[in-house]
Amino acid sequence: MAAQTLYDKLWQAHLVSTRDDGTSLLYIDRQLLHEVTSPQAFEGLRLAGRTPWRLDANLATADHNVPTTSLERSEGVDGIKDNVSRIQVMTLDDNCQSFGIELYSINDLRQGIVHVVGPEQGATLPGMTVVCGDSHTSTHGAFAALSHGIGTSEVEHVMATQCLLQRKMKNMQVRVEGELGRGVTAKDIVLAVIGKIGTAGGTGYAIEFAGSAIRDLSMEGRMTICNMSIEAGARVGLVAADETTFDYIRNRPFAPRAEQWDAAVAYWRNLVSDEGAHFDKIVELDAAEIEPQVTWGTSPEMVAGVHDSVPDPAQESDATKRRGIERALEYMGLEANQAITDIKLDCVFIGSCTNSRIEDLREAAKVAQGRRVASSVKLAMVVPGSGLVKKQAEKEGLDRIFKEAGFEWREPGCSMCLAMNADKLGAGEHCASTSNRNFEGRQGYGGRTHLVSPAMAAAAAIAGHFVDVRDFDQAPRAAVSA
Amino acid sequence: MQKFVRKEGLVAPLDRSNVDTDLIIPKQFLKSIKRSGFGPNLFDELRYLDEGYPGQDCSQRPKNPDFVLNQPRYEGASVLLARSNFGCGSSREHAPWALEDFGFKVIIAPSFADIFFNNAFKNGLLLITLDEETVDRLFKEVEANEGYRLDVDLDGQNVITPSGEQIPFEVDSFRKYCLQNGLDDIGITLEQADAIRTFEAQHKTEQPWLFRDA
Ligand code: SF4
Numbered sequence: 001m002a003a004q005t006l007y008d009k010l011w012q013a014h015l016v017s018t019r020d021d022g023t024s025l026l027y028i029d030r031q032l033l034h035e036v037t038s039p040q041a042f043e044g045l046r047l048a049g050r051t052p053w054r055l056d057a058n059l060a061t062a063d064h065n066v067p068t069t070s071l072e073r074s075e076g077v078d079g080i081k082d083n084v085s086r087i088q089v090m091t092l093d094d095n096c097q098s099f100g101i102e103l104y105s106i107n108d109l110r111q112g113i114v115h116v117v118g119p120e121q122g123a124t125l126p127g128m129t130v131v132c133g134d135s136h137t138s139t140h141g142a143f144a145a146l147s148h149g150i151g152t153s154e155v156e157h158v159m160a161t162q163c164l165l166q167r168k169m170k171n172m173q174v175r176v177e178g179e180l181g182r183g184v185t186a187k188d189i190v191l192a193v194i195g196k197i198g199t200a201g202g203t204g205y206a207i208e209f210a211g212s213a214i215r216d217l218s219m220e221g222r223m224t225i226c227n228m229s230i231e232a233g234a235r236v237g238l239v240a241a242d243e244t245t246f247d248y249i250r251n252r253p254f255a256p257r258a259e260q261w262d263a264a265v266a267y268w269r270n271l272v273s274d275e276g277a278h279f280d281k282i283v284e285l286d287a288a289e290i291e292p293q294v295t296w297g298t299s300p301e302m303v304a305g306v307h308d309s310v311p312d313p314a315q316e317s318d319a320t321k322r323r324g325i326e327r328a329l330e331y332m333g334l335e336a337n338q339a340i341t342d343i344k345l346d347c348v349f350i351g352s353c354t355n356s357r358i359e360d361l362r363e364a365a366k367v368a369q370g371r372r373v374a375s376s377v378k379l380a381m382v383v384p385g386s387g388l389v390k391k392q393a394e395k396e397g398l399d400r401i402f403k404e405a406g407f408e409w410r411e412p413g414c415s416m417c418l419a420m421n422a423d424k425l426g427a428g429e430h431c432a433s434t435s436n437r438n439f440e441g442r443q444g445y446g447g448r449t450h451l452v453s454p455a456m457a458a459a460a461a462i463a464g465h466f467v468d469v470r471d472f473d474q475a476p477r478a479a480v481s482a
Numbered sequence: 483m484q485k486f487v488r489k490e491g492l493v494a495p496l497d498r499s500n501v502d503t504d505l506i507i508p509k510q511f512l513k514s515i516k517r518s519g520f521g522p523n524l525f526d527e528l529r530y531l532d533e534g535y536p537g538q539d540c541s542q543r544p545k546n547p548d549f550v551l552n553q554p555r556y557e558g559a560s561v562l563l564a565r566s567n568f569g570c571g572s573s574r575e576h577a578p579w580a581l582e583d584f585g586f587k588v589i590i591a592p593s594f595a596d597i598f599f600n601n602a603f604k605n606g607l608l609l610i611t612l613d614e615e616t617v618d619r620l621f622k623e624v625e626a627n628e629g630y631r632l633d634v635d636l637d638g639q640n641v642i643t644p645s646g647e648q649i650p651f652e653v654d655s656f657r658k659y660c661l662q663n664g665l666d667d668i669g670i671t672l673e674q675a676d677a678i679r680t681f682e683a684q685h686k687t688e689q690p691w692l693f694r695d696a
Contacts, residue, residue, distance in 0.1 A: 014685075016674070016677055016678055016681045017674060017677055025671060025674060025677075025678070027678070027681055027682065027685060029692045039514075039515035039516070040515070040516065040517040040575070040579075043515070043516060043517055043518075044517065048666075048668070050668070053678075054682075056693065056694040056695055083537075084513040084514075084536060084537075085513070087515060088513065088515055091515045125691070125692065127689060127692075128692060151575060151601075152517075152575050153575055153601070153604050153605075153667065156668065157667055157668050157671065160668045160671075160672070161668060161671040161672060161675075161678065162678060162682070163671055163678055165667060165671070254694070256691035260690060260691045261691075263690075263691070264689070264691045267688075267689060
């Protein structure tokens with residue numbers, strides 16, 4: 001057989017049938033559900049008198065709308081103040097109960113952002129097809145699983161048929177070779193990739209991230225990278241399976257046990273691109289050259305190294321791009337040629353499905369330890385990705401480090417990533433955010449988002465403006481006030 | 483989904499191009515948990531003079547008398563005559579849901595946005611693409627003749643005007659088949675239920691760990 005890419009293999013292993021026009025029926029192993037994109041799908045099923053094809057393939061949790069303050073959370077679903085949000089969360093609970101779908105509702109320890117919860121439970125396994133009514137489903141590709149974001153009709157389609165109608169994508173490989181510099185993380189890699197290929201660079205492709213710098217990453221880091229492949233236009237991001245993958249999965253609740261574990265690992269070892277497999281496009285980056293990244297504009301591709309400056313539209317020869325830069329600078333309230341390190345912050349958000357896992361919180365805590373959030377910063381918050389991440393962080397004392405430094409320590413959820421709950425930016429406020437989208441209004445009407453890594457966000461909170469976390473790390477720590 | 487064979491109905495003209503999904507249904511209505519009930523908020527910003535919010539009683543709101551759907555002569559319209567690039571913007575399905583809920587069955591325009599086009603058919607709407615010139619002529623006829631109706635024959639792929647003129651249109655055979663038989667994507671896929679079951683059984687032998695009951 002001809003050499004295949006990882007994507008080719010995953011596609012082939014789930015193909016039920018193909019029509020003449022190339023539209024294929026793909027079998028789906030796992031569907032993750034949350035409260036925003038599922039209610040109409042359940043309603044559709046009911047109206048048509050249909051039942052889910054395979055209950056055990058589904059797993060649900062509430063994340064987008066849940067409040068993150070302990071006070072509001074203490075009363076469970078009933079305590080959600082916003083009417084519409086409360087109804088959405090209640091509807092998910094009701095639907096899961098009446099159809100018999102496993103659900104981690106609001107104050108379950110296992111509740112959290114759907115893309116944190118799936119892998120954490122071992123519900124995302126190598127070789128699977130994973131779907132969810134959310135574009136950041138690409139996250140799960142870190143496990144060598146074929147994962148897509150889908151629309152509401154498709155959510156219903158998968159529930160009713162266990163299949164999805166798809167057309168095959170093209171293959172792209174992004175190779176990142178070499179060693180990352182100190183203080184440079186997975187987030188910086190993916191922002192640098194998006195800066196290089198642009199937000200439409202991956203459209204129509206499944207991107208496989210490869211190279212020694214990717215292999216050296218933890219599963220958390222690989223998830224951060226695949227999470228943002230959609231920000232490069234690719235609905236699918238992938239990383240080959242290896243020992244790091246297996247070590248992460250072992251003993252998780254949904255993971256195979258005993259002799260099934262051995263059989264599974266033997267199967268998973270083949271989930272790599274074959275030597276000589278054909279990629280339609282290859283992009284290469286040198287890990288050593290990547291600096292800590294900061295976005296300055298209103299699209300993730302508008303990104304620069306922390307020592308760079310905001311671009312000058314006058315230097316851009318392409319008229320459309322020039323207007324784009326001008327518009328972004330106006331919205332962001334920035335001057336051409338302003339140093340990135342001169343950007344002052346009103347708010348800092350550490351969280352989201354990109355960077356709210358235990359490793360992310362550890363990195364941020366390392367920077368925050370023994371320091372204080374600058375008085376000019378109005379709100380610095382840490383929102384763990386799940387109840388289990390929160391618990392682990394508390395066990396390690398990270399919550400104390402954050403609180404002593406002046407950060408708010410919140411309950412798990414999407415929170416200020418998209419501001420669907422009460423956590424919002426005010427108009428004109430600048431926020432250093434570990435999330436994935438810096439679109440206009442994403443974190444609140446008129447809000448200005450700068451995407452960074454958790455360490456860079458923590459350092460910015462302390463300094464009150466962007467700083468290079470590598471210099472910052474050497475600076476003395478102030479005594480912590482008791 | 484309802485079977486679509488032949489529909490005869492009053493025509494309402496929406497004379498503007500690039501009507502995007504936000505204009506069809508503004509984003510404050512997306513927090514709803516239903517796919518029905520969006521009709522009263524279809525074209526909300528054009529239809530009412532105040533700002534709409536979810537759950538409101540729309541019958542009490544001040545209407546914009548200039549907006550075409552508020553004019554008595556177009557009451558009960560089921561055919562929407564529109565301009566080019568209708569339905570551009572996001573992938574949200576609330577746009578076709580709102581059009582359908584309002585009572586539209588057919589939309590005629592010189593061109594439609596891609597994702598909207600797919601979503602509309604998935605929800606039983608028939609979108610007909612006619613050339614610019616013909617659409618322009620229809621706009622004139624609709625405006626000149628109160629009570630102007632079109633007869634849309636999907637089987638014969640013809641739009642029939644009150645004067646008896648037949649305007650042929652193209653429609654993808656797979657989509658036509660789905661509409662005629664009232665089959666949605668799910669219905670079509672379920673025709674392959676046996677193939678899915680066979681695949682599933684094989685898949686379960688190869689990777690039993692993907693099935694919790696295995
Ligand atoms: S954290 Fe943000 S990007 Fe991730 S699922 Fe929630 S809203 Fe979407």
